[in-house]
Amino acid sequence: MVYLPTLLFSLGEGAVVPLIPVIAASRGATLASAGLIASALVVGQLCGNIPAGWLVSRVGERYTMVIAGALSLIGVVAGALAPSLVVFTVAVFVVGMSAAAFGLARHAFMTTRVPVEFRARALSLLGGSFRAGMFVGPFIAAALLALFHTENAALWFFVVLLVALILLVLFGPDPEAQAAAADRDPGDVEDTGEAVSGSIPTIERAGVFRTMWRNRGVLGRLGLAAASLSAVRSARQVVLPLWGVSIGLDASSIALVVGVSGAIDFALFYASGQVMDRFGRLWAALPAMVLMGAGFLVLSLTHDASTNVLWFGMIAAVLGVGNGLSSGILLTLGADVAPQSEPAAFLGSWRTLTDAGGAIAPLLFSGIAAISSLAIGAAAMGAIGIIGAVGFLRFIPRFVPRRTLL
Numbered sequence: 001m002v003y004l005p006t007l008l009f010s011l012g013e014g015a016v017v018p019l020i021p022v023i024a025a026s027r028g029a030t031l032a033s034a035g036l037i038a039s040a041l042v043v044g045q046l047c048g049n050i051p052a053g054w055l056v057s058r059v060g061e062r063y064t065m066v067i068a069g070a071l072s073l074i075g076v077v078a079g080a081l082a083p084s085l086v087v088f089t090v091a092v093f094v095v096g097m098s099a100a101a102f103g104l105a106r107h108a109f110m111t112t113r114v115p116v117e118f119r120a121r122a123l124s125l126l127g128g129s130f131r132a133g134m135f136v137g138p139f140i141a142a143a144l145l146a147l148f149h150t151e152n153a154a155l156w157f158f159v160v161l162l163v164a165l166i167l168l169v170l171f172g173p174d175p176e177a178q179a180a181a182a183d184r185d186p187g188d189v190e191d192t193g194e195a196v197s198g199s200i201p202t203i204e205r206a207g208v209f210r211t212m213w214r215n216r217g218v219l220g221r222l223g224l225a226a227a228s229l230s231a232v233r234s235a236r237q238v239v240l241p242l243w244g245v246s247i248g249l250d251a252s253s254i255a256l257v258v259g260v261s262g263a264i265d266f267a268l269f270y271a272s273g274q275v276m277d278r279f280g281r282l283w284a285a286l287p288a289m290v291l292m293g294a295g296f297l298v299l300s301l302t303h304d305a306s307t308n309v310l311w312f313g314m315i316a317a318v319l320g321v322g323n324g325l326s327s328g329i330l331l332t333l334g335a336d337v338a339p340q341s342e343p344a345a346f347l348g349s350w351r352t353l354t355d356a357g358g359a360i361a362p363l364l365f366s367g368i369a370a371i372s373s374l375a376i377g378a379a380a381m382g383a384i385g386i387i388g389a390v391g392f393l394r395f396i397p398r399f400v401p402r403r404t405l406l
Contacts, residue, residue: 002106002109002110002126003125003126003129004168005065005102005106005165005168005169006102006103006106006126006129006130006133007129007130007132007133008133008161008162008164008165008168009069009072009099009102009133009161009162009165010129010130010131010132010133010134010137011132011133011136011137011140011161012076012133012137012157012158012159012161012162013095013099013133013134013137013158014133014134014135014136014137014138014140014141015137015138015140015141015144015154015157015158016076016095016137016141016154016155016158017038017041017134017137018138018141019141019151019154020034020037020038020041020092021034021037021038022034022151023079023088023151023152023155024037024038024085024088026151027082027085027088028085029085033085036089037085037088037089037092038092039359040089040090040092040093040096041092041093041095041096041099042096042355042358042359043093043096043359044092044093044094044095044096044097044098044099044100045096045097045099045100045355046100046352046355046356046359047093047096047097047100048096048097048098048099048100048101049100049104049348049349049351049352049355050348050349050352051097051101051348052064052068052097052100052101052104052105052344052348053104053344053345053346053347053348053349054344054345054348055067055101056101056104056105056108056344056348057342057344057345061105061106061108061109062105062169064101064102064104064105065101065102065105065106065165065169066166066169066170067101068098068099068101068102068105069098069102069162069165069166069169070166071094071097071098071101072094072095072098072099072102072162073159073162073163073166074094075091075092075093075094075095075098076091076095076155076158076159076162077155077159078090078091078094079091079092079095079155080152080155080156080159100351100355103130103351104344104347104348104351106126107123107126107331107334107335107347107351108343108344108347110122110123110126110331110335111334111335111338111340111343111347112340112343114335116336117277118273118277119277119332119335119336120272120273120274120275120276120277120281120284120328120332121270121273121274121276121277122273123273123328123331123332123335124269124270124272124273124274124276124327124328124331124332125269125270125273125328126328126331127269127327127328127331128266128269128270128327128328131265131266131269131327132266135262135263135266140154140157141154141157144157211339211342211345211346211349212345212346212349214339215337215339215346215349217399218337218395218399219349219350219353221391221394221395221398221399222333222337222391222392222395222396222398222399222400223349223350223353223354224353224391225388225391225392225394225395226329226330226333226334226350226353226354226357227353227354227356227357228289228357228384228385228387228388228391229285229288229289229326229329229330229354229357229388229392230330230354230355230356230357230358230361231357231358231360231361231364231381231384231388232289232292232293232296232361232381232384232385232388233292233323233326233358234357234358234359234361234362235296235361235362235364235365235381235384236261236292236319236323237362238361238362238365238366239296239299239365239374239377239378239381240254240257240258240261240312240316240319241254241258242369242374243299243303243312243374243378244257244258244312246303246374247303247308247309247312249309249312257312257313257316258316260313260316260317260320261316261317261319261320261323262320263320264317264320264321264324265320265321265323265324265327266324267324268321268324268325268327269324269327269328270327271324271325272284272288272324272325272326272327272328272329273327273328273332275325276328276329276332281329281332281333281336281396281400282392282393282396282397284325284326284329285326285329285333285389285392285396286389286392286393287322287325288322288323288325288326288329289322289326289385289386289388289389289392290322290385290386290389291318291319291321291322291325292318292319292322292323292326292382292385293381293382293383293384293385293386293388293389294318294382294385294386295315295318295319295322295382295385296315296319296378296379296381296382296385297378297379297382297383297386298311298315298382299311299312299315299378299382300375300376300378300379300382301375302315303373303374303375330354333396333400334346334347334350334351334354335347336400337350337399337400338350361381361384364380365377365378365380365381368380
């Protein structure tokens, strides 16, 4: 009940996301407008984080997940039946907002209910559940395309998973209520006759924007370092394919290199949690950022080398290792510094910052590459990685509770 809903949602999202530009193009969109329609998913996630924090703090994680699943279901069905590109774009935006609410609800639950001693491992598993879905989803989409010969098959597959998810969350065991019951001492509990909601306990609801203001110090320092990690991660997905094209590789070779990098990334997701719980958050965050930052810097120097293809494969593997070591770091750091009395409002702001970093990086890289070169764009991403590493080195010891550093 903790990880399966996330896996179901990410499987459907992973099957649909690669096909959004294809579906848009098949319905008359140009290549440029198809890219903009695909970006509506990221925009929806950015716009959904803060409202999701407000919703979780009011109705709890379980009902937020149900609401997010229902909205996503409406969005996916609307996308499958959309009579125009405008409706399809709105549907993609709604799915993005729902994904933000769903992810924040599960993040908030883990923040308040998982003991700090193995918080990083638990959150790395949560991140791994999402990565598993995004890794396997495209293969499922390819199989559905081969079987039904229509891109809408992936959308209807997502619909089936969303229905299963909503039923699971509504009628399955409620981990919130179970955790709340486990926290109570049976000998000290008096039956008052009142129902137990199982939502996050709050002392006083400060509100989203007041919480953001109260925690502006950590958001403006550690939050920006976290946003730089999200930026470098996102840039990897854009830089590697474009770099492969620029050095003359064919599509299948690029797909193979990117696939191997992704497999390395996925294989290491639990190792990151082990490192963070045993040695401290910095021991995972710093090596991950240094590896990815240095990887982009080295890549920027190899474009015209005679062994550029070899370097491309090696750097892709290094970036996969760095990204794998960073699995769960953003979730864990957010949980570490969130106010335990009302984490959802804070996490909405935290996730907005990190999502913004991931959304801006591809645009920044594309802009730099357009006015200069791919090499300079890759070097800029490397510089962001190194600056982020310095930020983690400076601010993790300052803001993360000492017990999580031991």
